[in-house]
Amino acid sequence: MVGMLDEAVRANVLADEGDSLVFRHDLLRQAVYADIPPADRRALHREAAQQLVTAGHQPIEAVSHLLTGALPGDEEAVLLLRRAADDVLPVTPALAADLLTRALELTPPRRPSGFEVGERAIVALTRAGRNKEALATGERLLARQPPPAVSSRLQAAISATLWNLDRAEDLRHRLDATLAAGGASPETAARLRALRALALSRGNDLSAARADGEAALREAVAIGDREAHVQALFGLGETALNAGETAEALRLFTTLSAVDPAYLPEEVMACQHLDDFARGERLLARATGQKDGSLREGMLLWSQGHQRLGLGQLDDAEADFVTVERLENEVEAPVHQVNARVIRSRIGLLRGDLAAARHDLVAARKRLAVKPNPGNTAAVRFLEALHAGAADDHALALERLREVQRHDGLLRWRLLRTWVDEAVRIALRGGDRELAEDLAAQAEAHAARNPDVPTATGLAAQTRGLVANDVDLLGCSVTLLRGGPRPLNRAAALVDLGTALVNAGRRAEAVEALTEARATFAESGAHAAAARAQGLLGRAGARARRASAGPRPSQGWEALTASERKVARLVAAGHTNRSAADLLVVSPHTVNTHLSAVFRKLSVNSRVQLTRVVAASEDD
Template sequence: MKVQETSGKQVHVELLGPVRAVLGGAEVPLGPSRQRAVFAVLASRTGQAVSREELIAAVWGDSAPVSAPGSVYTYVSALRRALAEAGVADSKETLHSTKHGYALRLDPHRIDTVAFDKLFARAETMAGAGDHRGAAGTLEQALGLFRGEPFSGVPGPFAEHMRTTWAERRVAAVEALATSRLALGAHVELAAELGALVQDYPLRESLRALLMIALSRGGRQAEALAVFRDARETLMRELGTKPGPALRQAHAVVLSGDEAPEGAAGVEVADEPSGPSALRHANSEVFVGRDAEARRLRDRLVDVAAGVGGTVWIEGEPGIGKSELLAVGLADSERLGCQVGWAVADQLAGRFPLQVLLECLGIDQSSSDPDRADLAGRLRTGGPEGGGTEDGDPIQSVVDRILSLVDRMCHRAPTVLVLDDLQWADESSVSLWRRLAAATRQLPLLLVTCSRSRHGRTELDQLRSRVRANDGDVLILEPLTYLDVDSMTAELVGGRPGQELRKLTARAAGNPLYLREMVGALVRDQAVDLIDGVAHVDETQAEDAPRTLFAAVQRTSQSLPERTREVLRWAAVLGAEATIAQIAGLSGRLVPEVARAVKDAMAANVLGHGEPRLVFRHPLLREAAYGSISGPMRGVLHKQAAKALADAGAPSSRVAEQLVAAASDLDSWVGDWLVDNAAELSNRAPLISAELLEQALDLGGPRDPNRELLLVALVRVLFRLARDPEAQARQALAISTDPTRSAEMRQLLAATLLRQDKRQLALQALTEAEVDPSVPEIWHVRHKSLLAHLRRDVTYIDEAEVAGKAAHAEAVANGDAYLVAHALQTLWLVESVRRNHRSALKYVDDAIVAVDGAPELAGMHFNLLDNRMFTLQNLDQLDEVDVALATVDELTVKYGLPVGPQVSAAVHHYWTGRWDEALLELNTVAEDGPAISYSGLVDPGPNGLLLHGVSALIALHRHDSASSAAHLDAADALLVVTAAEREACDFLLLARSLAAVQSGDVRRGLDAVKRILNPAYADMMLRHQWLPDILRLALEVGDHDRVAEVMEVAELEAARESVPTRAYTALHRCKALVTGDPEPALVAVGHYRQVGRRVELAAALEEASVLLAKVGMRADARAAFAEAAEIYTELDAKWDLARAGAKMDEFGIHHDVAATSTRAAAGWDTLTPVELRIAELVASGQSNPDIAVRMSLPRRMVQAHVTRILGKLGVRSRSQIAERHHELGRSATGR
């Protein structure tokens, strides 16, 4: 940056008080308040270009007048004149015009905010080195730069924000000064000063902790404890939270009467979720070259503190400074009132579903939060009371509860969640993180992820793309510039690097970790000499400097004493479980001895502060320590660690980590341990559980007394992993000595055979032996349920009807609600295939009565309601479909079902013309991504085909080529194999057809839908709804054979309807198109208008308008077209509107398409009744889960509605919804 000088004098800028510029002792007249505001913005970003738009937003915010750009130009010109008149030689160069804005070129060191930051950083370094006297003096110098309220005398959002920011910075410095003065023994004077500060900042826990320590050291323990009690009451009353670790630690110190550890009162952690450990152990003392990235991260932090969520993705090579950037950029989280969850993914833990996200959110059975403890318990046992079942999925059962937990966290306070080293995260955590990213659009939630470059994981590339697409920040960290390398080197060695040192540091290629370790090695080896402020190195010693990053890291570890290296090796082996006590127990050393070694490692910057666990400052340091252990010895150490953890009662997942890492034969004790822990381990780590069980079975052989139990556990886990444990289940049955285990194995064997499409063998397995009456009732229920499913076969309709009626009679006689409903559902299916929808409706209604009110049959109830909606749609009783949808929503909420009716609802909304509602439903599914389950991510199946098919079709009608292409591309990865998938692919086939037509290839469009014309392709496909569209294409290309085929299918489908409805009406449209007679088309128009099928009504009106025009009925044609155009406008169906208009132009019938094709898209009046109600509840301060319960809607639907409300109102946060609601005086009940 070029700094302008004038006769040796430079401009000094003061922002920590009234905004001033001083040159040669004289104040530069900066003019009126807004002109000063422009100067303040430019000075805060000295040397950087600030666009005119940014200046306008900073000075006026949302209330900028039309004249604002001109005013900015005027202010800049006036500032240049003022600088010139004050003596600046080239004011135009000092206040420089760029392509899009302006840059103020001043020496940053002469701006008081920059000076403060440097002094504060220097003081932190001194305090860290134990020089509290020097730190206190430096902090007093820094605080002396404040001359009143920062940025006072200037208006605008930027100044308001900076006043808040710098008030926080000032308090942080006061706290740091108090910490150093405490260390110097000034507790008596401090008690009074801190007491006054606590009155000003009653919610600041760190201040209260300092006050408690000061009072305690002055012998005033009772007063210190009173401070804690007051803090606890205040925090609970104001925030609904308990004291955090800093206060609790101070409380413990006061009670024990011990001296607080140095700096203990100022430790920044969060209680739950797990605190920002990286803030505690990242080495941010020397941080250079990332100012723009750190500023962007701080801006996002300020946004979330103001209620606006966001996402940040940070990526770079190992050692490039990702974790340090996090520590610096998020350092003000607590001061801004944010709660922070922070976790670092571990390579081995990547095999444990949701592991890193659970750590991030503090979900653990030892949690003081009952909800978190219960969630952890469900994951371990598979159920609320340990009643896990062979087909229950502990992962799916907690996913929505985890999302609700985050909702409630955000309701209490702005929330920041950080995942570091995401490249090691498990697949389920990544997928759930994607769902949370969708929530940032309407929650005060900031998600920050760090990942190494070249991770080789497609799902991470997709997540990064989603962050970018949703206006998040993607920060790719490049190597430091040579200037930054020089600056960092100077900080590390205490002087400017000389030529030889520069040559040496060039090896680091701008990698901060490599540079730090290399220079650290030189300093340790006393290879650096400072002469007149320049750092020189001996050329011969420089030759021995490490030549790779890993070599530099190894050099650091090798420089430590052997006892410390031994401790580091154990810490590397233990990973997340490493504690001083654990290492002492394994190594045979005394705890004080291990503690001294840990202190040495921390002094060498190898370990960081992560109490009680030991945390390596960087993953590469752990890799270096681990790499120093020979291969055979690693296995020995891992086995020792596993045994010690098992004996200590550690979670099964931690023991399993060690056993798998041992990569050798299991010891004899493992079989007994697996018998006791297989259920828990299978819930938390199914893949590892299967691997260990197989090894244990091989090791024990056929005479192992644990063999039966181990086989049963293996069958369970393999079945839930969607594998086929037929052989293992037969082995377990052959040696089973317990009737309950036999019943379970027989059930799983039959289910496995069914998966393989071996229906008869499955029936045989299930019926070859009666279930023992003494076994628990659950196995009788499952046996008969699976048996009923196996016996349902509608290949031959008449036989299926006879079997269904017989099964129903037997179930009624036995009083079995499930089997009654199942038999009735079979009869519903028979009548639906026959297209006898009236009879089908009677059967499904009776089935619903049979299961209503039975919580254990909620899943069956859900399926039956979905069946009922299908039938109602075919009967054109569309109002009743809306009622059924509301009932399904209530059922989903009441019983916490893992899925809702989104796809079925979207199909219904598609035909009724509520396309925005359809997309809202589908977006909740799309944002979720694949279902997260025990065995990984689940293939979406029929729902995935409908999701992308309906979405793509709407996008094509709306001429949204980008969205349609994205959905069609996503659908290409889906398979169409099963009958259910064939029945669900019709929307997708039509979308592909329409895409081809829009590209000009009508023949390809016709070929894309030929499978719809094959009745054998899918019995339950509603092919009649697409026949008019297919017929139009066949007529357009002159394919007479295809025309005849369409008419044949249309006649067949209409004849099958016992009550003439949809197929009958579609046949009328087809007849009109073939004969040219508009009358059948008008019959269809009347029917669609009466039942509320808006999409088909518009299409039929368009067809009728053309036919009417052809027979000379121009007035009727014009009226039909006008109504069609109105509906297309409501739908925002631009493609259809343009196509219809072009057809009418051929007959000289013109319509003002431009006037028709605009619809209201924003503003309070565009909210639907549901959105109005939700907006009112948001304005009243309710969280999404609370709103969901109150409105009997799934939580994810509430989230989607809130996101859309924000968009329609043009606001960015929930608090702004409340403000807008208050301003307008609107409420859902008052409209």
């Protein structure tokens, strides 16, 4: 062997680098590799993997050889793939899913160890967002009719997948059947009970959800099972949030994210429900700075989009929701796509971009056809009510709002929590006073549960003021909303107050309120809302003023948002998407969304062309 290697070195095929021999050119390596018979090639790869492990290398370093050299029934290869997957799961779940899927392929179907490998594969696939693949894997394994203890573990693994696919009712039925069948270990039983609490959090009987969650949490702590602990906290947090108990939800989600950082987005959104956007911003900055990939990026971007939306940053919010949809398309897990399109359409209505708003409405309807659950249906019906109201079709708007009201109270209030003032206006314009009263009562009940949350108390005063046509209550709502972080809610309350003041003949006060509303809307880019405030100013007798800047053009440098310009300048300066993301403290996926919009708006298709356009814009 040594003589053959010496000959290869003399022939300039190999180069001696002291501790190792390397091919002088990759083409030579490829040529030699191609001449090796496939069977011998697999054997060499398998031997290389064994040598690496024997020499003390990490299993992940042997993976490329294992994937090529292992054959079905190779138990050692399966074990190494499992160890490598365990190492990378917290960092790159997609790679872990690939490794475990391969390990499952190498495990003969009749071998009991296949169920354990399959369970791990389901978990990794779910963590990677490949929910359909995870569910299909679980169904294939269950079709082999494993023993009850194994079947219950597989059902527990599949449950997270069903939750991600928004199939709460299916999840509950499966869990009920699995728990009734018995045979689960104490750890698995605790996990199943915790998952049942999570499924029940989407129903009307929240007391049952809370009871199951608390029982599962006690069991998890007693037996020391981390997974059951996490699931129980998640179920209890969702139950508290749906019950409107936002302080309790934040407490639970804070505890949960300390146990498992992957749930930090839930903590962020609980902060938003409590109007603590400053804490939410700190959490988002901390999460965005993480490079280990342990967070669910789609959910993190979803929480970030709501943060930007709540703060009136419409451009950045839209970019986040676009990015969420793109990420979900990549992993074929359309969790948020209906609601993302609903929000984007609403942003279009606020801006006055009716074409974009209608386009997103159509897209939301198409996505609803794929996921026609009650929550998605209510969201799309409410969006249709907003579109009808914008077209002054108050009868159709009222009909669609009534359809929303036919859904259970949980989903209705979860949807309307920060939009209830718009729902009340639709009811009043359509002549349904009873519905308006009901909506105002819901807002007041929510405020009673959350007396320290300015948005909750402000909306309660605003909706009651609208129903009672009470100027003082509307003024109180503005005062309360000034204590909160949501400029668009405050501006809407100012418009309601200004309208009431005009009707009461208090024109000077009306002008003051409407002027502030117009400026707030314009600053957020809600140009249609600003224009409506301007029209009301005319009714109040205010002097005509030069129109403020309207919607941006659709093409050219002026069409770019502030964030898109920052990205364009950084890329033109030579930054990669990753380095630009690090500087802006955002996700590289968000930078990619901004850059795609920049290319489209500037009609360029390369970074070189972009650099020229940026240079020209700086010279102007």
